[in-house]
Amino acid sequence: MDRRELLRRLLAAGGASSLLQFLPSMPAHADTLDAPDTWQSQFDASTVPWKSGFATPRGDLPRTAARVRGRFPAAVGGTLYRIGPAGHDLGGQRYHHWFDGDGMAHRFVIAGNSVHHQGRYVATAKRAAEMRAGRRLTEGFGTVFQGTDEVTAPDRMNVANISMLHLGGELLALWEGGSATRLDPQTLETRGIKTWRADLAGVPFSAHPRVEPDGTIWNFGVSSNNGLLLLYEIASDGVLRRADALPLADLPMIHDFAVTDKHLVFLLPPLVYDIKRRIAGASMLDSHAWRPELGMRALVIDKKDWKRQQMLALPVGFLYHIGNAWEEETPSGTVIHIDYPRSDDASSLFANTREVMRGVLAGGANPRLTVASLNLGTGRAAQVELVAEAEFPRIDPRSVGQRHRHVIHATNPLGGLPMLSAIASTNVESGASQVFSYGKQAVVEEHLFVPDGRGPGWVLGTMFDCAQDKTVLSCFAADALTDGPVAQATLPYALPLGLHGTFVPI
Numbered sequence: 001m002d003r004r005e006l007l008r009r010l011l012a013a014g015g016a017s018s019l020l021q022f023l024p025s026m027p028a029h030a031d032t033l034d035a036p037d038t039w040q041s042q043f044d045a046s047t048v049p050w051k052s053g054f055a056t057p058r059g060d061l062p063r064t065a066a067r068v069r070g071r072f073p074a075a076v077g078g079t080l081y082r083i084g085p086a087g088h089d090l091g092g093q094r095y096h097h098w099f100d101g102d103g104m105a106h107r108f109v110i111a112g113n114s115v116h117h118q119g120r121y122v123a124t125a126k127r128a129a130e131m132r133a134g135r136r137l138t139e140g141f142g143t144v145f146q147g148t149d150e151v152t153a154p155d156r157m158n159v160a161n162i163s164m165l166h167l168g169g170e171l172l173a174l175w176e177g178g179s180a181t182r183l184d185p186q187t188l189e190t191r192g193i194k195t196w197r198a199d200l201a202g203v204p205f206s207a208h209p210r211v212e213p214d215g216t217i218w219n220f221g222v223s224s225n226n227g228l229l230l231l232y233e234i235a236s237d238g239v240l241r242r243a244d245a246l247p248l249a250d251l252p253m254i255h256d257f258a259v260t261d262k263h264l265v266f267l268l269p270p271l272v273y274d275i276k277r278r279i280a281g282a283s284m285l286d287s288h289a290w291r292p293e294l295g296m297r298a299l300v301i302d303k304k305d306w307k308r309q310q311m312l313a314l315p316v317g318f319l320y321h322i323g324n325a326w327e328e329e330t331p332s333g334t335v336i337h338i339d340y341p342r343s344d345d346a347s348s349l350f351a352n353t354r355e356v357m358r359g360v361l362a363g364g365a366n367p368r369l370t371v372a373s374l375n376l377g378t379g380r381a382a383q384v385e386l387v388a389e390a391e392f393p394r395i396d397p398r399s400v401g402q403r404h405r406h407v408i409h410a411t412n413p414l415g416g417l418p419m420l421s422a423i424a425s426t427n428v429e430s431g432a433s434q435v436f437s438y439g440k441q442a443v444v445e446e447h448l449f450v451p452d453g454r455g456p457g458w459v460l461g462t463m464f465d466c467a468q469d470k471t472v473l474s475c476f477a478a479d480a481l482t483d484g485p486v487a488q489a490t491l492p493y494a495l496p497l498g499l500h501g502t503f504v505p506i
């Protein structure tokens with residue numbers, strides 16, 4: 001599609017005078033939340049042991065040495081970048097959803113028995129303006145404060161807090177509903193918004209791009225108000241090859257997707273955007289309705305010709321993330337295998353991730369690792385739920401889109417703590433897991449697989465040790481998780497619980 005056509009399609013769908021005008025004009029929110037808002041005082045008064053995980057660092061965190069036990073293997077020598085919501089409260093107001101907070105980027109520089117950490121808020125336009133004002137000026141993904149400004153473009157809400165992509169010597173802090181934000185990989189200083197092409201300025205670029213072994217990057221974006229699914233293909237040098245905007249009926253919240261040799265694969269939970277709710281003043285989150293009658297749709301798109309699409313049906317469910325997908329030829333046609341942590345519904349998004357902001361655990365269903373098969377020949381889809389509870393699935397980056405056997409993921413929910421407490425490597429073909437539990441006072445964050453030549457590789461990730469009130473970085477042998485970490489680095493403080501990261505070797 002040429003640029004003129006993309007522009008035409010976006011404008012026609014949105015009826016907007018500018019590509020940036022993706023959200024409908026609506027009155028400034030006057031009375032969305034009950035007054036007085038007590039979330040800040042509730043959180044301040046909370047004595048839960050995991051409180052630091054949702055606290056707001058007052059400023060950037062300067063380079064600090066960690067206490068290291070053991071020695072980090074040479075293959076994990078480099079930098080682990082992580083990011084997550086961190087700026088949760090400002091001027092006596094506290095966001096009501098974990099995903100709302102201003103993003104803070106982290107770099108863990110690892111070299112043998114030395115680890116240094118640095119944290120820096122992403123200086124988004126939203127954060128810069130609100131820090132100057134000393135109060136929230138624009139709503140968050142799940143919170144609409146009284147008297148906030150009209151949202152005229154997605155990036156007005158952009159908090160750059162979900163994930164990171166290292167590309168062409170630049171570090172991108174990714175959000176879901178707007179632009180990527182460019183950071184300096186050495187200093188984490190914010191350089192500005194990433195514009196892939198002039199006519200794509202401000203267009204949603206999601207937080208889970210897929211990087212193929214040859215470096216090709218695929219990503220998508222969801223333009224909710226326009227009913228459009230945006231697709232991106234980017235060369236390994238960071239140059240955009242293609243972008244398009246495809247209409248998609250009953251457009252849901254889509255957080256992740258997958259690629260195979262020949263296809264892009266979307267699992268579409270029935271959490272569907274309802275523009276009427278949005279116009280009535282609901283947050284972006286609360287503008288989504290659970291419509292189980294839609295089931296879980298699986299949209300498969302031909303990589304070469306994005307107009308060639310097939311929709312398959314899976315049982316109703318909800319997901320944030322996908323581990324991996326790959327395809328094989330069978331006598332009945334091409335079969336795509338795809339694994340993902342599946343929940344029965346989206347209650348975690350509306351309850352757990354909201355209530356933690358005032359120090360409350362809402363509980364709810366825990367996702368289980370599920371392996372689906374999509375037969376493009378017969379049009380039939382089926383799935384098997386494995387035993388393992390799972391979130392934050394990651395695989396060997398050399399296997400993206402190819403057959404893989406192991407998924408690294410957090411697992412093992414314990415009562416009394418948010419999120420999960422152990423790390424696992426699960427064989428998606430046999431269902432067998434190796435598990436290492438960090439103990440009853442640990443909240444596990446995402447762990448990555450770090451390749452090491454032909455060896456089994458390493459598992460690298462952070463957890464929040466509530467007993468010590470500190471964040472700990474651990475490294476495991478990928479084939480011996482149950483043996484425990486080969487090295488650990490303990491920071492002298494706890495970081496706000498984060499979402500995703502990327503490892504860049506030296």
Ligand SMILES: [Fe+2]
Pocket residue numbers: 162207208255320321499500
């Ligand atoms: Fe994510």
